[in-house]
Structure formats: C-alpha cells, structure tokens
Amino acid sequence: MQSKQAVTILSALAQSSRLAVYRLLIEHAPDGLAASAIAQKLGLANATLSFHLKELSHAGLVASRQEGRFIYYSPVIAAMNDLIGYLTDHCCSQSARGCATGKAGCKPATATKPRSAAASKRRSA
Amino acid sequence: MQSKQAVTILSALAQSSRLAVYRLLIEHAPDGLAASAIAQKLGLANATLSFHLKELSHAGLVASRQEGRFIYYSPVIAAMNDLIGYLTDHCCSQSARGCATGKAGCKPATATKPRSAAASKRRSA
DNA sequence: CAAACAATTCTATCATTATGGAAATATCGA
DNA sequence: TCGATATTTCCATAATGATAGAATTGTTTG
Known part of the structure; x- marks a missing residue:
C-alpha cells in the first residue's frame, strides 16, 4: 500500500461520524445495513450520511449493493x-x-x- | 482507547506532510530529528512544519526534547x-x-x- | 550584552470539509 | 401510471485545516 492511499483511508476514518458508520457496519458485517438504517441509528441527516458514505466508498472502506429500493452498505475488511x-x-x-x-x-x-x-x-x- | 482519541490520532496521520514527518521520525527512532532537519528533508517551511508538529504532538504521536538550541522530535511508538x-x-x-x-x-x-x-x-x- | 541561529506564535489568506434543506433520481407496489 | 419510499445530488453556508511571511521567544557563542 502506498502512502497516498493510506492518507485517503486515514482521512476517511478521521471523522467521528464516519468512524461511527464504519464501526456500525462492522457490527453488522458481512450483510451490512441500508443507508436509512444507518442514518436512523446514528441520527444523521440523509444528505450528510450520503456524503460520508461517499467518502468511505471512495476510500474503499465500504461496498454497497442495491437490494430492492434499499442500498446496503457493508465494510470491506x-x-x-x-x-x-x-x-x-x-x-x-x-x-x-x-x-x-x-x-x-x-x-x-x-x-x-x-x-x-x-x-x-x-x-x- | 476511545473513539474520540482514535479520531484525533487518525486526523493527525491523515495528511500527507504529517504522515511523511511521522515516517521520517520512525526511520530515525529512537533519537529523532531536530525540527530544522525535518523541514530540510521534507522541504517544508518552518512555520508549516511547526504547525504539523503541533498536531502530531497534540495527538501524542511524537514527543520532543530540547537539546541545545535544537528541539528533537521522536515518535511515540x-x-x-x-x-x-x-x-x-x-x-x-x-x-x-x-x-x-x-x-x-x-x-x-x-x-x-x-x-x-x-x-x-x-x-x- | 549583542549577534547568530532554532523554533514557535501571530496573522492573513486560501482551500477543503461538514452540514442539511430542497430538488432530482430510482425503485417498488397498487 | 401514480404515489410512497429510499437515496443521492445540488446548493449555500459554516467550520476547520493548510500555508507561509513576519514578528517573537529562547539558546548559544563571542
């Protein structure tokens, strides 16, 4: 792993909401949780959560899959x-x-x- | 370790200059390097380096000791x-x-x- | 003490990140 | 197709972070 990628992943985790999201997903691995469930459990606005999920995805820390009208997020160990x-x-x-x-x-x-x-x-x- | 502290440490490392500083100090553990040597090796302005060292110190990732008119920084493993x-x-x-x-x-x-x-x-x- | 040097703090500026309402997109079930 | 629900994108705003010149503090040596 290169330093640049390390910085990307570290940045993704270096924010309390995102770290909380990641930890929550770990608790629910390997199936993950729908975005709405995450938002509800952590008390985040939808737009805010979406922003953070994008960051985590971009860093490769979480993966998503569509299931019905839900999108499930799960951690990438x-x-x-x-x-x-x-x-x-x-x-x-x-x-x-x-x-x-x-x-x-x-x-x-x-x-x-x-x-x-x-x-x-x-x-x- | 609590999440809050983890975020502090992650934030400290989630910046390319700071990660470079930390890695450089690891290479020179346990004695460390003087601030001027770090600045020179990484091509950072003194004020900028000082700012980053403060972040790393605050997160507890580095320690400093004065030696003559130099201040040596070393990593806290x-x-x-x-x-x-x-x-x-x-x-x-x-x-x-x-x-x-x-x-x-x-x-x-x-x-x-x-x-x-x-x-x-x-x-x- | 004064000059030279090391490092930090002050200050201003620029860039990035976080937040959430509102609108847009996508999926489902009737 | 329509209405309900899930999620994202758009947008503006507020907050935080990074950068570095200049002034300041502290240390050593002459």
Missing part, C-alpha cells in the same frame, strides 16, 4: 487490513525499536532486538 | 500501537468475519470461525 499492515510496517520498520515479536502491532519501545520479518508477510495476508 | 490495537479490535470484533487467527491484522473475510481473544490482550501490550 481487506481495506482495513491493508491499512493496519501499512501502519504496522511503518511503525516497526527500519531502525525503530519496539517491534520485537512477530505479533500484532508494535510494542512500546524498549530493548533492541532483531526486527521481525513478519511485517512484510502480513502485507499480503 | 505506544500511540501508534494503541491505534493499531483500536483498529484491529474494531475491524475484527463482534459478528464480523475475517479475524480467524490471533495474528496481526484482519484477514480477508471468508469463513466463520470463533473470534480471537488476542485482540483484547493486545490492547494492553
């Missing part, structure tokens, strides 16, 4: 996964301490250990 | 780790498919498996 991979790589890479294990995210910086090779593997997961 | 933990949790939680293993980030959504308990452990790492 791969996009989030890519973002986490990007952050993990650039949090733990190079000379940075704090990425001792092959596990999850970064560890608090303490000792100097050989950097894990797991990060690059994880990218393609 | 724990903050990034918290963010990754937050995203991992809210990417993989509840009914969402796609978090089969206890490893790193999320997996592409496929099968339905018992959700890992590693996420909550990871939070406190």
Whole structure:
C-alpha cells in the first residue's frame, strides 16, 4: 500500500461520524445495513450520511449493493487490513525499536532486538 | 482507547506532510530529528512544519526534547500501537468475519470461525 | 550584552470539509 | 401510471485545516 492511499483511508476514518458508520457496519458485517438504517441509528441527516458514505466508498472502506429500493452498505475488511499492515510496517520498520515479536502491532519501545520479518508477510495476508 | 482519541490520532496521520514527518521520525527512532532537519528533508517551511508538529504532538504521536538550541522530535511508538490495537479490535470484533487467527491484522473475510481473544490482550501490550 | 541561529506564535489568506434543506433520481407496489 | 419510499445530488453556508511571511521567544557563542 502506498502512502497516498493510506492518507485517503486515514482521512476517511478521521471523522467521528464516519468512524461511527464504519464501526456500525462492522457490527453488522458481512450483510451490512441500508443507508436509512444507518442514518436512523446514528441520527444523521440523509444528505450528510450520503456524503460520508461517499467518502468511505471512495476510500474503499465500504461496498454497497442495491437490494430492492434499499442500498446496503457493508465494510470491506481487506481495506482495513491493508491499512493496519501499512501502519504496522511503518511503525516497526527500519531502525525503530519496539517491534520485537512477530505479533500484532508494535510494542512500546524498549530493548533492541532483531526486527521481525513478519511485517512484510502480513502485507499480503 | 476511545473513539474520540482514535479520531484525533487518525486526523493527525491523515495528511500527507504529517504522515511523511511521522515516517521520517520512525526511520530515525529512537533519537529523532531536530525540527530544522525535518523541514530540510521534507522541504517544508518552518512555520508549516511547526504547525504539523503541533498536531502530531497534540495527538501524542511524537514527543520532543530540547537539546541545545535544537528541539528533537521522536515518535511515540505506544500511540501508534494503541491505534493499531483500536483498529484491529474494531475491524475484527463482534459478528464480523475475517479475524480467524490471533495474528496481526484482519484477514480477508471468508469463513466463520470463533473470534480471537488476542485482540483484547493486545490492547494492553 | 549583542549577534547568530532554532523554533514557535501571530496573522492573513486560501482551500477543503461538514452540514442539511430542497430538488432530482430510482425503485417498488397498487 | 401514480404515489410512497429510499437515496443521492445540488446548493449555500459554516467550520476547520493548510500555508507561509513576519514578528517573537529562547539558546548559544563571542
């Protein structure tokens, strides 16, 4: 994942309403929710929600499908996964301490250990 | 980590200059770089860089220390780790498919498996 | 103290983002 | 086709963010 794309995804998530939408969709994965249901649950005006959904779609964080006269939005897990991979790589890479294990995210910086090779593997997961 | 703080950190990273600053600091962890060196390397005006550093500091992503007449900025790995933990949790939680293993980030959504308990452990790492 | 340097704050300006009412588009059921 | 419903687009407005010159603050060295 390139930095430009990372910025796009980060921007999409860096807004409380949109983060709330995304989290709500995660709760309802993999089927998702209709736009009206999202608007109702989060108390957003239709136009406002539509604006935010457009942002999330554009960033590739959500997908939509028409079903009857409803449009269902669902989260795209791969996009989030890519973002986490990007952050993990650039949090733990190079000379940075704090990425001792092959596990999850970064560890608090303490000792100097050989950097894990797991990060690059994880990218393609 | 609360959503509000997550939005703060995401916002701080959701800007290309700031993401570049953060990545540059990661390359130079744990000692960091002086503001002037950052500005020079990234081709940013001093005032502009100062503005971005303030954002990053406010989000807790970087720390600073004065050394002579230089101010050195260094990345706060724990903050990034918290963010990754937050995203991992809210990417993989509840009914969402796609978090089969206890490893790193999320997996592409496929099968339905018992959700890992590693996420909550990871939070406190 | 004064000069040189590092960095920040002040200030103004320009650009982008968020919000929601109103109109437009699309789908369904009668 | 018509009316009801779902959603988006259009539009104007308000709020926030980014940029950088100039002035300011703080530090070091002579």
